[in-house]
Amino acid sequence: MRFPPRLLRAATALAIAALLCLVDAGRRAQLVPAQAVQMAPAHGADASPSPGQAAFAGGRWERTGQGHIPMPQGVPAAHASALLAMPAAHPSALLAFWFAGDRESAPNVQIAMSALDRASGSWSPARMVVDRWEMGAQLGFGIRRLGNPVAWLDGQGQVHLFVVATGLGGWAAGRVVHLRQAAPTPQAPWAWDAVAVLPLSWLWNTSYLVRTAPLPLADGGLVLPAYFELARKYPVALRLDAQGALRAMVPMSTQGQMLQPALLALDRREWLALMRDSGPAGRIRVARTRDGGVQWSDAEDLPLDNPNASVATLTAGGQHLLVYNPQKSGRDRLRMASSADGSLWSTTVELENGPPGREYSYPAMAMVDGQLWVSYTDQRQSIAWQRFAWVSQARAAADKGRP
Numbered sequence: 001m002r003f004p005p006r007l008l009r010a011a012t013a014l015a016i017a018a019l020l021c022l023v024d025a026g027r028r029a030q031l032v033p034a035q036a037v038q039m040a041p042a043h044g045a046d047a048s049p050s051p052g053q054a055a056f057a058g059g060r061w062e063r064t065g066q067g068h069i070p071m072p073q074g075v076p077a078a079h080a081s082a083l084l085a086m087p088a089a090h091p092s093a094l095l096a097f098w099f100a101g102d103r104e105s106a107p108n109v110q111i112a113m114s115a116l117d118r119a120s121g122s123w124s125p126a127r128m129v130v131d132r133w134e135m136g137a138q139l140g141f142g143i144r145r146l147g148n149p150v151a152w153l154d155g156q157g158q159v160h161l162f163v164v165a166t167g168l169g170g171w172a173a174g175r176v177v178h179l180r181q182a183a184p185t186p187q188a189p190w191a192w193d194a195v196a197v198l199p200l201s202w203l204w205n206t207s208y209l210v211r212t213a214p215l216p217l218a219d220g221g222l223v224l225p226a227y228f229e230l231a232r233k234y235p236v237a238l239r240l241d242a243q244g245a246l247r248a249m250v251p252m253s254t255q256g257q258m259l260q261p262a263l264l265a266l267d268r269r270e271w272l273a274l275m276r277d278s279g280p281a282g283r284i285r286v287a288r289t290r291d292g293g294v295q296w297s298d299a300e301d302l303p304l305d306n307p308n309a310s311v312a313t314l315t316a317g318g319q320h321l322l323v324y325n326p327q328k329s330g331r332d333r334l335r336m337a338s339s340a341d342g343s344l345w346s347t348t349v350e351l352e353n354g355p356p357g358r359e360y361s362y363p364a365m366a367m368v369d370g371q372l373w374v375s376y377t378d379q380r381q382s383i384a385w386q387r388f389a390w391v392s393q394a395r396a397a398a399d400k401g402r403p
Helices: 005-026 132-139 394-399
Strands: 059-069 077-085 092-101 111-116 127-130 147-153 159-166 174-181 193-195 208-210 220-227 235-241 245-253 258-265 272-279 283-289 295-307 312-316 319-324 333-339 346-353 360-368 370-376 381-394
Touching: 059 220, 059 319, 059 333, 059 370, 077 370, 092 132, 092 147, 092 360, 092 370, 092 381, 111 245, 111 258, 111 312, 132 147, 147 208, 147 220, 147 258, 159 208, 174 208, 208 258, 208 295, 220 258, 220 272, 235 258, 235 272, 258 283, 258 312, 272 295, 312 360, 319 370, 333 360, 346 370
Parallel strands: 077 360
Antiparallel strands: 059 381, 077 092, 092 111, 111 127, 147 159, 159 174, 174 193, 208 220, 220 235, 235 245, 258 272, 272 283, 283 295, 312 319, 319 333, 333 346, 360 370, 370 381
């Protein structure tokens, strides 16, 4: 009996995925419960409240600016931005990274970067900072395409990037490459050394991807959210040490069709992962850990529509924030919501509300110098940004009473 080629390919993919799940589950290191670091201050306070400490009671987020991050000259496409807040003494308040080129997966796609100057409040001209040819030369093998940069700042003030790179095949054949900031030169003030491909699987480390911001830990390490994309899609939590070296990998869910987990610290040891659903549900999926990432379990979906699209999360001053596309199909709307407990969410700001066919997607968030920044893809052509300040009820009332 002969089976159709399509059925054979599907069965092979499922078998490989199942084998990878078994092997990867067996190679996890013994974990110690981790603690998330205290979150950024809400509005310029010197002391940082703990993740569960309410600092936003009574007030609102007020938009103070919006625009677009400069694009590299002559580059028509941009997607998947990441934001990184820099220390107060650094001349740059914020760094933005994204992939740019002729189109997604084009051979000329590179990782672009722009820095927000702290003194002037303006974005620097964009520059390409990571390309597949130099990365491949450093790693010793060819890279076909690049995508989804994720940025992290270590305890020594050095910037790290985790970038999806593929050889043969599509994104399901992706690998996560760790890059570390190199010594700057006048010609290359932002340069990168390829450290290694993260060792996530015996099958050439393939089909693991990253997209969303890491969760910094009190020991100087981080939890890097990632996901497996071949056949059965599922999220994993990567525990990295203070140098960015992999120490363990923990599955977040026993279910499939879950991608691009975004982490939210309810307190130091209880965290949520909010995820896009590649199935028909059209909801934001949830996983939870109550022991600092040692074990994760599935939780109830959020009662929020989402069209199989990436989300962004941030905890600051006791308030949890979520940016997402609030519909079951299309990405023409983008919303910011807030929550006190990670379960019940209320609309804070309608970031975009475009006509059908428009796209505002793949958001990122960062808090720096007392202001909240949101970046996102605009029509796959550029990276848009919006900036917000927290206005308390007392201040709002005082402003209203002024002549």
